[in-house]
Amino acid sequence: MASSWGSQYLSAALIGAGLENYVGTKFGPDLVDCPKEGPEFYRRIFQMCGVKPNRTIVLDDQAMCLDWAEEAGARVIQACVKPDSPAPEFASAVRNLSELPVAVRQIASQIN
Numbered sequence: 001m002a003s004s005w006g007s008q009y010l011s012a013a014l015i016g017a018g019l020e021n022y023v024g025t026k027f028g029p030d031l032v033d034c035p036k037e038g039p040e041f042y043r044r045i046f047q048m049c050g051v052k053p054n055r056t057i058v059l060d061d062q063a064m065c066l067d068w069a070e071e072a073g074a075r076v077i078q079a080c081v082k083p084d085s086p087a088p089e090f091a092s093a094v095r096n097l098s099e100l101p102v103a104v105r106q107i108a109s110q111i112n
Contacts, residue, residue, distance in 0.1 A: 004035070009028070039069070053072050057076070059079055060076070060078070063089040081096060
């Protein structure tokens, strides 16, 4: 899980939401030594994970962040799950997280 927030804030938020056991690795600007302000943030995460960017999928609600992830070579899915979410700006988008497995399978079939 990556965030523009520091790792301590991210950990606290995950604990508060009861999700800390579902997230294996966290990436905040303090852990990748780079702010979440461009594609370099994602490049560093992919390198730390040892994955090729073109074999990754980034899920985010912010179009700007998805632009950066695409620029770094990733596939993207836009999360438009908030009641006031604007219309999706990307071909792959979900309005409800229950739609995520289908969206991931569609992208994965294009990668393989």
